[in-house]
Amino acid sequence: MKKLIDFISKPAAYAVLAALVIFLVIIPDFTQAPIGPNAFKEHAGGNPLIDMQLNYSTEEVYKLIEAYGEDGRNYYIKMIFALDFIIPLGFMMFILATMNLILRKAKLENYMNRLAVIPFAGCISDYMENICTTAMVMKYPLRLNGIAAVSNIFSLSKMLFCTAGVLAVFAAMVYLFFNKYRKKIA
DSSP: OHHHHHHHTSHHHHHHHHHHHIIIIIHHHHSOOSSSHHHHHHHTTTOOOGGGOSSOOHHHHHHHHHHHHHHHHHHHHHHHHHHTTHHHHHHHHHHHHHHHHHHHHTTOGGGHHHHTHHHHHHHHHHHHHHHHHHHHHHHTTSOOHHHHHHHHHHHHHHHHHHHHHHHHHHHHHHHHHHHHHHHHHO
């Protein structure tokens, strides 16, 4: 794991990861890009992606799947296979590399092994959620109620771990800033 983190922390690899996050996560979420949540809504009657929902019930998830219509369900399956394999992995590596760079600069490298678990758990939760949601969409109109309940747990876990990863990066940045500021006034 250390070799991977050191590799993705190199400037060229880090730049590729940053571009990946910008072009596959940030831009599609906030623009009318031809991929991503907004493009999906065009195929799904304006309905949001399941994996962008927070804490849904079995009934809510199946109302969404039904509302997607045939075109929306087909697009969902294509998009999951195309993007949701790359995005969680890229986001995890970007957060890992950012943590590593900041912790190294703050002389807190010894925390990296413990903190690396956070984005890794977020990535695994995201993949498990994607497996569940894809199964539900592919098997529709058959209802997989148990899978829907498990999917919600993975959705919540993904949100928790991804948020915790971003907060860990932010906390390390704040620590670094105040540590430098303290040295300047001392």
